[in-house]
Amino acid sequence: MPIAACIFxxxxxxxxxxxxxxxxxxQPENAAIAESWPRLAxxxxxxxxxxxxLRAITGEHRDFWAVTRDGLDWALDAQGLRGDADLRERLxxxxxxxxxxxxxxxxxxxxxxxxIATAILSNGSPAMLDAAVRSAGVETLLDDVISVERVGIFKPAPQVYELVTTRFSCARDAVLFVSANGWDAAAxxxxxxxxxxxxxxxxxQDRLGHPPHEELPDLATIPEIASAL
Structure with a gap:
């Protein structure tokens, strides 16, 4: 049957x-990461x-912006840049x-x-996702932007994916879910x-027992795949 939505x-x-x-x-002022930025990223x-x-497992939820800041602090510390407040704020x-x-x-x-309906399903907080969508100029090309904050737990918790079937009132096999994260696609x-x-x-491929239906180098052929389902 035709898919109800293509979710990214x-x-x-x-x-x-x-x-x-x-x-x-x-940027010249950030010479400290001029060569090491790939490792930092x-x-x-x-x-x-x-x-x-870990926060999903332990039930100690904080939103994705807090997690993003904590991750950056670890990465900067690993490069001996813990005290570079200006670099941290710029990143x-x-x-x-x-x-x-x-x-x-x-x-x-x-x-x-x-x-074909389109939406984002992301760990990102609503404010982060709103900024990303607007910065990329794709806000008019999405039917919805769904944050895990609606259920207060991160992927790969199943209640996150259930947000999609609830939003689009559809069966699970009527959704094409697209992710660059192998663990996310598997879940x-x-x-x-x-x-x-x-x-x-x-x-x-991740060894999680649920291989993807399609493995692609980029998003270019997603419209053809979605239309053929």
Whole structure:
């Protein structure tokens, strides 16, 4: 049966999470990370995710902006930059202006033209997601932006994915869920969604028992896949 909605993860899927460190590193005043910014970006993202998982497990929820700040603090500390308040503030400011990947506007526009509902389902707080969507200029191409704050727990908790079926009044197998995070795609597949894993880095599949229905290098063919379901 035709899908009811095409749902996207936000960070790393629609929005380039490495952009904040990359842009900061290009500024002369941030010479301390001119060469090490890729490691900083990787550490920041990994700790951001780890802290979200641990908070979901322990039930000690804080919103994603708090988790993002904590992850950055760890990453800066790992590079001996714990006391660089100006760099920290610049990186955090840039995180509110993450660019979309180049193909994103066209992909969303094509889905919209095909009459397929689109939305974001993200760990991000409502304020973070609103800023990201507006900065990328895609607010008119989305039917909804759904934050985990509606249920107060991070992915991969199943009640997060249930937000989609509730919002669109649809069966689980009527959703195409798209994520660049292998663990997220696996959890969504286990929940019952059709899934597309955007494997930009060419990484191995996670061993979680729920392989993605599609594995793609970018988002470009998502409209064709969604229309064919």
């Amino acid at each position: 993860d936000a960070y790393g899927t629609l929005f380039d999470v490495a952009a904040a460190a990359r842009e900061a590193a290009a 990787t550490d920041w993202r990994q700790k951001q995710l780890e802290y979200s998982w 955090l400011a840039l995180y509110w202006q993450l660019p979309a990947y180049p193909e994103v506007p066209e992909v969303l526009a094509r889905l919209q033209a095909a009459g 969504a597949a286990g929940f019952g969604f059709l899934t597309a894993w955007i494997n930009r880095a060419g990484a191995p």
